[in-house]
Amino acid sequence: MSRCPECDAEIEIPDDVIxxxxxxxxxxxxxxxxxxxxxxxxxxxxxxxEGEDWGE
Ligand SMILES: [Zn+2]
Numbered sequence: 001m002s003r004c005p006e007c008d009a010e011i012e013i014p015d016d017v018i019x020x021x022x023x024x025x026x027x028x029x030x031x032x033x034x035x036x037x038x039x040x041x042x043x044x045x046x047x048x049x050e051g052e053d054w055g056e
Pocket of ligand 1 (some may be wrong): 029
């Protein structure tokens with residue numbers, strides 16, 4: 001379970017989520033991209049459809 005950075009609603013992340021999968025917040029409708037980070041779990045980052053600028 002994770003929380004939406006935008007509205008703080010709970011977002012359920014499937015156990016078999018794959019990195020890059022888009023997950024929408026059921027509350028505000030924001031799209032997030034699931035990033036599976038080894039040893040840390042799944043992190044939600046805002047999905048950027050346009051202007052792909054992954055600085056880090
Ligand atoms: Zn939300």
